[in-house]
Amino acid sequence: MLNFAFKNRTEILFGKDQINEIASRVPSEGKVMFLYGGGSIKKNGVYDDVVNALKGVDFVEFSGVEPNPTYETLSKAVELVKEQNVTFILAVGGGSVIDGAKYVAAAANYDGDGWDILVNGAEVKSALPIGAVLTLPATGSESNGNSVVTRKETQQKRAFGTPIVQSQFAVLDPQYTFSLPTRQISNGVVDAFVHVIEQYLTYPVNAPLQDRFAEGILSTLIEQGPKALENPEDYDVRANVMWSATMALNGLIGQGVPQDWSTHMIGHELTALYNLDHAVTLAIVLPPLMFVQQEQKRAKIIQLGERVFGLNMEDKNELIDATIKHTQDFFEQMGIKTKLGDYDLGEEAVEAVGNNLDRNGMTALGEHGDIDVAKAKKILSLAL
Amino acid sequence: MLNFAFKNRTEILFGKDQINEIASRVPSEGKVMFLYGGGSIKKNGVYDDVVNALKGVDFVEFSGVEPNPTYETLSKAVELVKEQNVTFILAVGGGSVIDGAKYVAAAANYDGDGWDILVNGAEVKSALPIGAVLTLPATGSESNGNSVVTRKETQQKRAFGTPIVQSQFAVLDPQYTFSLPTRQISNGVVDAFVHVIEQYLTYPVNAPLQDRFAEGILSTLIEQGPKALENPEDYDVRANVMWSATMALNGLIGQGVPQDWSTHMIGHELTALYNLDHAVTLAIVLPPLMFVQQEQKRAKIIQLGERVFGLNMEDKNELIDATIKHTQDFFEQMGIKTKLGDYDLGEEAVEAVGNNLDRNGMTALGEHGDIDVAKAKKILSLAL
Known part of the structure; x- marks a missing residue:
């Protein structure tokens, strides 16, 4: 067996109606970015559940993160984070949204163009804290520090990884997958x-x-x-x-x-x-x-x-x-x-x-x- | 499947010579208690490895934690912690030493007799931080929040558990088990x-x-x-x-x-x-x-x-x-x-x-x- 160092910092909140647990885990001070993809969470009730759970929390929405999230879209989220002084990102969706949140969390605290992190090995020294509500079981992104982002302009799909961007908690409610x-x-x-x-x-x-x-x-x-x-x-x-x-x-x-x-x-x-x-x-x-x-x-x-x-x-x-x-x-x-x-x-x-x-x-x-x-x-x- | 919430906060440092990793993880300020059992770690080199790894760290030793650690012995460690203003406990041994460290860590911060935690369900609100160097694979104590302590006087063996007393890191070097x-x-x-x-x-x-x-x-x-x-x-x-x-x-x-x-x-x-x-x-x-x-x-x-x-x-x-x-x-x-x-x-x-x-x-x-x-x-x- 090879040597290793391992710690998984994500708290898994698994099961029916675990969304109710996030109220005590999202910081009540500061500003939350509620990040999601297309409109599916508005049809299947997840959007409403999240808004309910965020009662009393100051948050701003950013939607439209694509499957294979793009640098182009995420850069707009980074701008919004800076503009609104966001202090916590709640990613609601599948691996693409959560991967996107990691990029936004790191790029927001990076002095320069976030793409450097993906192509030039720029070090992620800090990132905004993240929480995740998973709606699509697939990538494992909800409890690891990996992120894959695509730059449309250059047809490049690149990855970065650091525990610094790993979700603090992840809600895994199997009911959220029924309508997939x-x-x-x-x-x-x-x-x-x-x-x-x-x-x-x-x-x-x-x-x-x-x-x-x-x-x-x-x-x-x-x-x-x-x-x-x-x-x-x-x-x-x-x-x-x-x-x-x-x-x-x-x-x-x-x-x-x-x-x-x-x-x-x-x-x-x-x-x-x-x-x-x-x-x-x-x-x-x-x-x-x-x-x-x-x-x-x-x-x-x-x-x-x-x-x-x-x-x-x-x-x-x-x-x-x-x-x-x-x-x-x-x-x-x-x-x-x-x-x-x-x-x-x-x-x-x-x-x-x-x-x-x-x-x-x-x-x-x-x-x-x-x-x-x-x-x-x-x-x-x-x-x- | 039943609902659950799960997070494991221990960083596992697994493999040959991973003891060298603790230098960067034990706080350099404050005072460390180096807690161990009998003399076996002095014979198999683990004691020397730990002392080496703690170079530059102010520490005090407490030895003599028994298999099935006793309230009677651990209470003396609690006294020493208070007397010396210990701020971190490094448990070196098997499950008994690590269980003992958890009790000491909790009892040191508890206002009253620590035995209350084991028999009267007294809440553990805080505890000293702990690190572990495992020498005996058995109990899993190195990466959970459980502790079992025996009171000799009354022949009672009782358990308590809380993530608050879980080790921050655990060194698992299989070489340390060769001489068991x-x-x-x-x-x-x-x-x-x-x-x-x-x-x-x-x-x-x-x-x-x-x-x-x-x-x-x-x-x-x-x-x-x-x-x-x-x-x-x-x-x-x-x-x-x-x-x-x-x-x-x-x-x-x-x-x-x-x-x-x-x-x-x-x-x-x-x-x-x-x-x-x-x-x-x-x-x-x-x-x-x-x-x-x-x-x-x-x-x-x-x-x-x-x-x-x-x-x-x-x-x-x-x-x-x-x-x-x-x-x-x-x-x-x-x-x-x-x-x-x-x-x-x-x-x-x-x-x-x-x-x-x-x-x-x-x-x-x-x-x-x-x-x-x-x-x-x-x-x-x-x-x-």
Whole structure:
């Protein structure tokens, strides 16, 4: 097992009507920014719940944070924060809104253009405090310090991370997910699944507990994901998906083990170029990446097949093929197509992603740093 | 799944030589109490490491905290804290030392006799901050807010818990466990195993992720525990045991599910009366408790047998018997005898424990509150 330092500073408020707990946690002095995305929270009652919970609190709204939140939109929120002397940000939505809140919280306290934080490694020395009300289980953003922001102008999708921007609390009420469109549940389950894979499917370092936790989340997503599509108002199913998605990326399962993240990095370029849903890009990239990296990942692919998919085959090469097929089939079962052609993309996308990776310095991806641009293009070619 | 609020405030510093990290985390102003148990840390180098790490820090030592730390000893530490104006406690040892530090930290700030906190439910409003260096993986005390203290004078072993007394950081260096006596590793593994059982072996509430995490810890302890006895200096094995013991009782796996803790409550009385090792009492009580409560715990005992012990039987009553047997066999494999007679105790102990439970108001134990004194005595009778 590798050394690690780990602390998770977010208080999880999980369950029915936990929104009522935020009144005692949002500071009563100062000014709160109530940050959200489109209008869905006005239709499903979450908006009203939040306004109720903020009774007596001075707040200003900022709406319109997009899926794959953009620097362009968030910069307007940063301006409003400064103009109104906002002291606390309450992010209400999915990972995009919460990621956006983190950027706003850091950029507001940064002396210069916040984009420096994403491209020039500018240090985040302080940030406004954040709280989160999660409406879409997927990214884990509600209890980690990661944020991904896209700059439309340059078609760049970049990430930064620091515990300084992590939410102080996160309300996870499974009821808030009942009205989600099918596509968002599909995306969320696949996103969480791949988050686990990125921290699990590398090489063994004799860390069996981390392996079993990862396998526990994967098995739960495989078991509960399809049920979440079939019965949108089954509280327990939605609760299990929600808790799995949080545990998938709150830092715990990745402690003391190598990590990969190449599927995400390649996928980010597909989103930046063609605006594909984040989870769609992961579903396209992961199966061929497993195929191409099967020697490096051999022991863990076999373990995944045997323990998570329950496969039992003498010939381990056959087992590896079957495990990749099961992974791809799970994405398709969740309603996500896994080929570039399904999204009307062809050879030109392979070329463009390659160029973008090169431009962004993403030329040594994976747990061994052995996925260069040529290999990334080979992976994408297998998804044509 | 049940509602919950969860945050774990301890920063885990896991791995080789992580003691070096404490220099930046112990406050450089004020006065530190370096609290420890017997002399073992002077023999295995931990004492020197701590003194090195505290270079430049003003500290005072307090040693002699016993296994099952006593009110009598800890009260002397409280006096010293007051006398020397201690502002931070560094607990170096196993669960007993860390539990003791929590009591000292709370009692030092309590206006009155600290024992009130343990028997009269006096509220802990503040406490001195604590840090921990763990030398014995077992209780999880390094990253939870629980503390158990024994009053010798009255043979009472009582618990209190609040996040206010939880360690700010915890150093978990598996190397520090290499020199532990076999008995302490045996105890630690069994203690951690039963911590998981108390949060798992109740009734199903459709919380499959919590179940799988619990099963993951149990499987890891069953797999790594015997290896830890065979190869005391196998770093990875000790690391896996250490991380499992922390995860067993840092609060995570018990969120959103019912809990039991009757094995602990009955066991505590055996320790208070006869000074048996904590883990020994759990190994004595759990198997007959599973037998007596097999109807209430039926679904989860079957799940434990199938998923953790890999049992596969048509007849579920047979499977339950086999699961109890496997549990008991695991304790024996870890070198812990499971019968009262093995410790020269007989009917008189059954009677005395019953009387103590009655006196301490422990008359409705278990996840259903249906373990009264008569049933507790029946359970112990089966361990004769």
